[in-house]
Amino acid sequence: GPDAEVELKALEREGYVSAERFAEAFIHDHILLKNWGPAKVWAALRQVHAIDSAVIRAGMQALGEDEINAAARRALSGWQKTRPNAPAEKAIAALLRKGFTLDCARFALDAMDAD
Numbered sequence: 001g002p003d004a005e006v007e008l009k010a011l012e013r014e015g016y017v018s019a020e021r022f023a024e025a026f027i028h029d030h031i032l033l034k035n036w037g038p039a040k041v042w043a044a045l046r047q048v049h050a051i052d053s054a055v056i057r058a059g060m061q062a063l064g065e066d067e068i069n070a071a072a073r074r075a076l077s078g079w080q081k082t083r084p085n086a087p088a089e090k091a092i093a094a095l096l097r098k099g100f101t102l103d104c105a106r107f108a109l110d111a112m113d114a115d
């Protein structure tokens with residue numbers, strides 16, 4: 001109701017609630033803990049939570065490419081555990097579905113092959 005909106009505005013003014021902080025936490029948790037790719041995180045923040053693109057971009061940049069590549073390697077490792085003999089194309093497709101770019105998926109596959 002109207003009382004909740006007044007309270008929310010007060011919390012936003014005092015810095016307890018912000019789209020930036022929410023987006024940073026969401027990006028951190030979903031990429032580092034759930035091994036989601038940036039595209040999947042982006043879609044969730046835009047479509048489900050209505051977060052502005054500039055806010056998402058800043059949060060992704062704060063996390064950094066190295067963390068995203070590491071998440072892709074973790075996602076690939078988990079996927080390969082249940083499909084040890086799957087062809088590379090299937091592994092790449094699985095990473096694309098999780099929201100990673102083709103370059104990131106190939107990088108993860110190359111890193112796994114090198115191990």
